[in-house]
Amino acid sequence: DAKTTQPTSMDCAEGRAANLPCNHSTISGNEYVYWYRQIHSQGPQYIIHGLKNNETNEMASLIITEDRKSSTLILPHATLRDTAVYYCIVRADTNAGKSTFGDGTTLTVKP
């Protein structure tokens, strides 16, 4: 699986959009971009995934650059409950369930 690079930490004001970047410059053509988050003392939670098109669901939007070497997770209206560690993972379909977790980005939403 391709390696990902994320900032160690970010702050965001409550109610504002949180934009979390991820670099995955060695991504292969068959690898998807996945985002998960882990709220303190809980198991990780799936957020969204994409291959090359931008994706949106009820939780977030995923913007993938045209060359697929980077992506941004957008939480449109961050709340205090969105404070968590966010993990960007790149993985092929053939490795379903076998996610390689890096250090992630600690997002702190402030009132």
Place this chain on the structure above:
Amino acid sequence: SAVISQKPSRDICQRGTSLTIQCQVDSQVTMMFWYRQQPGQSLTLIATANQGSEATYESGFVIDKFPISRPNLTFSTLTVSNMSPEDSSIYLCSVEELHEQYFGPGTRLTVT
């Protein structure tokens, strides 16, 4: 979405003993996955458990230390054997359905 439960939620054990962690899923799944999260660290995959076959272990993890059972399509156990303080971690069970990976709440193990 799959709902996963784990037992126990936490335990404190003495070194040299073993603990078996149970994972129950509310739907039938082909593969189940066991992860470890050491204090202050990210998650690491221990092994993949397929029903009807031996588990497949990742580099650095061996069956003698982490034996796994998978008796049916909704249940799995992970045993942490001959524990040492270095085994103090959160152990998480996981499944994947249609690109979405779900994790249990974890078992917080402290070895004294």
